[in-house]
Amino acid sequence: RKEVEQDPGPFNVPEGATVAFNCTYSNSASQSFFWYRQDCRKEPKLLMSVYSSGNEDGRFTAQLNRASQYISLLIRDSKLSDSATYLCVVNAQGAQKLVFGQGTRLTINP
Amino acid sequence: DGGITQSPKYLFRKEGQNVTLSCEQNLNHDAMYWYRQDPGQGLRLIYYSQIVNDFQKGDIAEGYSVSREKKESFPLTVTSAQKNPTAFYLCASRDGTALMNTEAFFGQGTRLTVV
Numbered sequence: 527r528k529e530v531e532q533d534p535g536p537f538n539v540p541e542g543a544t545v546a547f548n549c550t551y552s553n554s555a556s557q558s559f560f561w562y563r564q565d566c567r568k569e570p571k572l573l574m575s576v577y578s579s580g581n582e583d584g585r586f587t588a589q590l591n592r593a594s595q596y597i598s599l600l601i602r603d604s605k606l607s608d609s610a611t612y613l614c615v616v617n618a619q620g621a622q623k624l625v626f627g628q629g630t631r632l633t634i635n636p
Numbered sequence: 637d638g639g640i641t642q643s644p645k646y647l648f649r650k651e652g653q654n655v656t657l658s659c660e661q662n663l664n665h666d667a668m669y670w671y672r673q674d675p676g677q678g679l680r681l682i683y684y685s686q687i688v689n690d691f692q693k694g695d696i697a698e699g700y701s702v703s704r705e706k707k708e709s710f711p712l713t714v715t716s717a718q719k720n721p722t723a724f725y726l727c728a729s730r731d732g733t734a735l736m737n738t739e740a741f742f743g744q745g746t747r748l749t750v751v
Contacts, residue, residue: 532678560739567724568744568745569726569742569743569744570679570726571742572740575739615740623684623692623694624681624684626678626681627678628677628678629677
């Protein structure tokens with residue numbers, strides 16, 4: 527089983543729609559969680575950290591479910607500019623190893 | 637400006653040659669990482685380093701070597717033993733002093749092609 531797993535998609539949704547991705551992780555000692563965005567042929571950039579209580583940044587909401595060992599990302603009122611690959615990232619407490627999921631590709635259609 | 641710099645952006649290598657990819661950061665970060673990304677795939681960890689003169693193998697270290705002689709620098713050598721080196725290589729750094737939720741910053745990557 528992979529340490530971090532994501533549905534690779536692709537997800538194709540119309541502009542204005544709400545879309546959600548999940549990411550599961552296998553290491554129960556994981557403590558830090560992130561969502562990164564990667565545009566085509568570019569480096570990944572941090573979209574948002576994921577906190578235990580859940581957190582929101584504008585149209586983006588991240589949730590953590592420790593019991594089921596998954597994190598989620600919700601994008602509301604999607605824009606064309608949201609088209610990208612979304613990577614979830616996990617690392618265990620006290621460890622510096624960052625593990626990436628394979629990414630979920632999202633395309634927003636006009 | 638603080639940041640992380642990879643060079644070169646594009647690199648072509650003949651089969652059987654070793655090549656070294658440069659990664660420099662001026663963010664004063666302790667932890668540095670090398671990842672490999674193949675088309676349509678996620679990032680796979682090659683090596684990482686938490687402190688100067690120390691580094692650990694990641695998931696796909698075979699055919700690669702690294703050094704960490706200075707805090708700012710973490711070069712990656714792709715050796716001739718790496719069977720399929722053509723890929724996009726990404727270097728990242730992270731503040732190792734914080735306990736949690738510190739983001740990793742990436743360089744712009746090096747595209748290596750074996751010809």
